[in-house]
Amino acid sequence: MGISLRNLKLVNVIVKEGSVTKASEKLFLSQPALSHQLKKLEEEIGLKVFNRLNKKLILTETGQVIFKTSEKLLASIDLLNSELDEIKKGKKKKIRLTTECYTCYHWLPKVVQEFRKDNPEINVQINIEATKEPLQYLIKGKIDMAIVSNTANNPSIHFEPLITDEMVVILSKENDLGDSKHLELSDLKNQNLILYDIPEEKNYVLTNILQNNISLVNSIQKVQLTEAIIELVSANLGISVMAKWAVTPFLQNKQLKIIPFEANQGQRDWFIASLNKISETESLFIEQIKRDFKQLKNIKHGNDWKYRKS
CATH class of the missing domain: 3.40.190.10 (Periplasmic binding protein-like II)
Structure with a gap:
């Protein structure tokens, strides 16, 4: 029969309290009951846990192994209970x-x-x-x-509103649309739209801005890196549509400009x-x-x- 968690705690408390009497008080057991449990443990594993010398309990080699293991496992159990209690209170770590x-x-x-x-x-x-x-x-x-x-x-999934950002058109100041204050989708018909190279069903610009209608632009070019998109747009080789906060770090480039969409075309909600x-x-x-x-x-x-x- 394997050693139970109760037996590990039994040995651990006896060692720390220094005597069966004090350990029985700590464990809310009578002294005979605790002695019976200890004897039963030694019978089950077929090994002595303590040597009894002048009414003192001295750990055997087996007892030392059990005590050392109990220190690790009981500490882990205490930590587990603490974490579960925190989760129950809504305070995750x-x-x-x-x-x-x-x-x-x-x-x-x-x-x-x-x-x-x-x-x-x-x-x-x-x-x-x-x-x-x-x-x-x-x-x-x-x-x-x-x-x-x-x-x-x-x-099974709960969605909570988080933030709303704005999708804007990023283009070169040399682009024909550079003087516009606002843009509609129809204004993009002669433009090369540069987008991230990700699956089309996951591309927000394609699915939500263009509504999967690629005829709204002249052509679409896919690029993996943001920096590469910025370079192409700066060279007036196309335009792109990004979140305003994503474009902001690049606006020190004097060749770039952002133009918002009309109405709420560029509003994007996050959850x-x-x-x-x-x-x-x-x-x-x-x-x-x-x-x-x-x-x-x-x-x-x-x-x-x-x-x-x-």
């Missing part, structure tokens, strides 16, 4: 999240950094691999939250997707996102934000 859009990594690490200043005990883990399939990772329990721009018809009710800790992090994002949208040149590969 770890947040695992991802975002469906690589461009969000432009501002997300900054949010984590600011959040950790006031909450150093919270471990925020960004799962970049989950970016490809955020909701699938969520359903499989590999992350706790996902930042997404579309909701899904899945009763926090989760399987369970948002915990107190996660709510604090969400509020940090909203505060930092508001500041980000007000930055004129984005000097304080390091742009990352998209």
